Amino acid sequence: MxxxxxxxxxxxxxxxxxxxxxxxxxxxxxxxxxxxxxxxxxxxxxxxxxxxxxxxxxxxxxxxxxxxxxxxxxxxxxxxxxxxxxxxxxxxxxxxxxxxxxxxxxxxxxxxxxxxxxxxxxxxxxxxxxxxxxxxxxxxxxxxxxxxxxxxxxxxxxxxxxxxxxxxxxxxxxxxxxxxxxxxxxxxxxxxxxxxxxxxxxxxxxxxxxxxxQNEGSATQTKLKIRTMNSTATVLQELEIYALKWDCSQYDLHQRQGLSVVFIIKQLVLHRFGKFSYSGEERSQIIARLQQDDFKQFIQRYDPSVAPLSLRLCFISFRKKWYAFFQLLLISFGSLYYCKKHWLPIRKGNKA
Structure with a gap:
């Protein structure tokens, strides 16, 4: 067969x-x-x-x-x-x-x-x-x-x-x-x-x-869960084992691992408001998970210079353990995103 x-x-x-x-x-x-x-x-x-x-x-x-x-x-x-x-x-x-x-x-x-x-x-x-x-x-x-x-x-x-x-x-x-x-x-x-x-x-x-x-009639957004973060960490650690075995670029490996953190930060920013918004407790759990050794290493080794300014600031604040400032950045960027997506179109429509 x-x-x-x-x-x-x-x-x-x-x-x-x-x-x-x-x-x-x-x-x-x-x-x-x-x-x-x-x-x-x-x-x-x-x-x-x-x-x-x-x-x-x-x-x-x-x-x-x-x-x-x-x-x-x-x-x-x-x-x-x-x-x-x-x-x-x-x-x-x-x-x-x-x-x-x-x-x-x-x-x-x-x-x-x-x-x-x-x-x-x-x-x-x-x-x-x-x-x-x-x-x-x-x-x-x-x-x-x-x-x-x-x-x-x-x-x-x-x-x-x-x-x-x-x-x-x-x-x-x-x-x-x-x-x-x-x-x-x-x-x-x-x-x-x-x-x-x-x-x-x-x-x-x-x-x-x-x-x-891709089911066009269903919501494509889902809230980030701790178990998803655990899955991501397991996969990226296994990827590192093979990348070392294959003598691949360490820089590329670290960027790939860091992108998982970029995704998480974007989730926290983009879902500050609305149906998929996170409660204060959920945000605290996600940030606490980022402080654990595996994600902490991903953050330390990632080169944020290739990322937009907003993400660079998030990485720098997290590396320096300015967690309150990190939270403030998430609130600020989330509010800006919400206004840009929801408030500005209404203003433009009223002017028309």
């Missing part, structure tokens, strides 16, 4: 059939689909059972207690039999030529990993954006693999598992990842690191083969 397709499933009854039907239209038939129902509370589990009943030669389902996407993927890997592993999120769907294109690329150069492009799509298949790996197309091996590793530090175009076709032999099936099941953000990068480390040949293609769905 050529391909094992792993699909974690959790409460996606509105999208699951579209996802699974996009597999059934593929011309290549040498595959198995492993559905891991991660404790869904809607009809997703029943939909999985229906596809297994209708296509028993292609579909398998595993029903388990909810433990997150990381755990669901590891469960699927244990049961996979294909030579190559493909990942598909259950609210997304494939291009009709997905397996055909991958099969052709594997026949050409037999790479260990293929990394490909994707479409960002909205409701009714509306195309929002086309993206691809930031590296040039081609085969990366031996010394040129360093370009792949360097890119991992500079951008996120190689992070996701669903943009990769991976030789199953690269997965350490027996490794116990349970200590990392708390990771709810960045788990794709966390799982990609050992794979790209072991791969001898990595093929980059820009062809979009995957449709990543």
């Amino acid at each position: 050529k391909f094992s397709i792993l699909i974690p499933v959790y409460n996606v009854e509105s999208f699951l059939s579209r996802c699974l039907d996009s597999i059934l239209v593929q011309k290549i038939q040498s595959y198995e689909v492993i559905l891991v129902n991660d404790g869904s509370t809607d009809s997703s589990g029943s939909i999985c059972d229906q596809y297994v009943k209708k296509y028993p030669q292609l579909f398998n389902v595993i029903h388990k207690k909810n433990a997150g996407v990381f755990s669901a993927r590891r469960t699927g890997l244990v049961h996979a039999k294909g030579e190559y592993i493909c990942f598909l999120d259950s609210d997304d769907y494939w291009a009709p030529n997905y397996l055909e294109e991958l099969d052709a690329e594997l026949a050409k150069q037999n790479p260990d990993v293929i990394i490909f492009g994707h479409y960002l799509v909205g409701d009714n298949h509306r195309l929002l954006e086309t993206s691809h790996p930031s590296l040039p197309e081609g085969l990366y091996e031996k010394d040129s693999k360093h370009m792949v590793y360097a890119t991992l530090l500079k951008d996120t175009s190689l992070n996701t598992l669903w943009c990769k076709c991976i030789r199953r032999a690269l997965f350490d099936i027996d490794r116990d990842y349970s200590s990392m099941y708390h990771v709810t953000m960045g788990e794709d990068l966390l799982e990609s690191l050992p794979i790209l480390d072991k791969a001898e040949t990595i093929k980059i293609i820009h062809t979009p083969l995957y449709n990543y769905y």
Whole structure:
């Protein structure tokens, strides 16, 4: 069997059939689909059972207690039999030529990993954006693999598992990842690191083969949580281990780690008011988490000279432990942002 397709499933009854039907239209038939129902509370589990009943030669389902996407993927890997592993999120769907294109690329150069492009799509298949790996197309091996590793530090175009076709032999099936099941953000990068480390040949293609769905009707903003910060710290510490092993630029590593703090500061500034605003207690918890050793190190090593003045001031105040001034900056910048976004448009409208 050529391909094992792993699909974690959790409460996606509105999208699951579209996802699974996009597999059934593929011309290549040498595959198995492993559905891991991660404790869904809607009809997703029943939909999985229906596809297994209708296509028993292609579909398998595993029903388990909810433990997150990381755990669901590891469960699927244990049961996979294909030579190559493909990942598909259950609210997304494939291009009709997905397996055909991958099969052709594997026949050409037999790479260990293929990394490909994707479409960002909205409701009714509306195309929002086309993206691809930031590296040039081609085969990366031996010394040129360093370009792949360097890119991992500079951008996120190689992070996701669903943009990769991976030789199953690269997965350490027996490794116990349970200590990392708390990771709810960045788990794709966390799982990609050992794979790209072991791969001898990595093929980059820009062809979009995957449709990543963005629900335009739902709120895209969510409040930052401490568990998300913990996940980020775990992933960035693991990234540092591999960056040192690969002899990557320390500056690029520190900038990548520092960007996580930039994101957190922006969250605190942008959500000073409104639906997603943070309570005083929530802000205090986030700032206290930033003072712990891992994030403190990210802050100390980041070069803020490349950031806007507002962020530079935030970094300087935090480094010098001027926490009251840091809070004042957040209030000031948050108020300015709110006025610019909400008050100025009203003033302009009244003048018109």
